[in-house]
Amino acid sequence: MTADTTPEKSTVARLEEEGEVAADYLEELLDIADLDGDIDLDIKHDRAAVEIVSEDAPELLSPLVGRDGEVLEALQDLTRLAVLARTGERSRLMLDVAGYRSGRRTELEGVAQDAVTRVRENGESVSLAPMNAFERKVVHDVVTAAGLVSDSAGVEPNRHVVIRAAPAH
Incomplete structure (x- = not known):
């Protein structure tokens, strides 16, 4: 009988993967919406942290925030679902747009x-x-x-x- 030698994916590697999947999803969304923005990835408080930023015109990203962050909340939920669909694991990733959450x-x-x-x-x-x-x-x-x-x-x-x-x- 041999022990299972496949190491469990480290937390950091899993969070990095979540961020990459989220970035791919959000880049596609930005293309569809014809919005210019860059994706910044980080790990904060044991969560993948993804932010859509625009140095040139952050105000153009405001439709992705919505009134009182309602669109941002929905977009975060959709992004988490995209990560779930790709990885099979639930994500607690945090999404920010143009510094709204901070x-x-x-x-x-x-x-x-x-x-x-x-x-x-x-x-x-x-x-x-x-x-x-x-x-x-x-x-x-x-x-x-x-x-x-x-x-x-x-x-x-x-x-x-x-x-x-x-x-x-």
């Missing part, structure tokens, strides 16, 4: 910090406006780092974050 992340970190300050000042819980899953995750991370507690409440599209003081031990 800018939104900075904005949300400020909103979360303001809410943390309010909870600390008056001890009452704070409910934030409805957010998508990416946005809620950013807020949860800030709240956890601040030592407070947060939960998601409600049902899509009105799912939102509620921040409260951590229970005393």
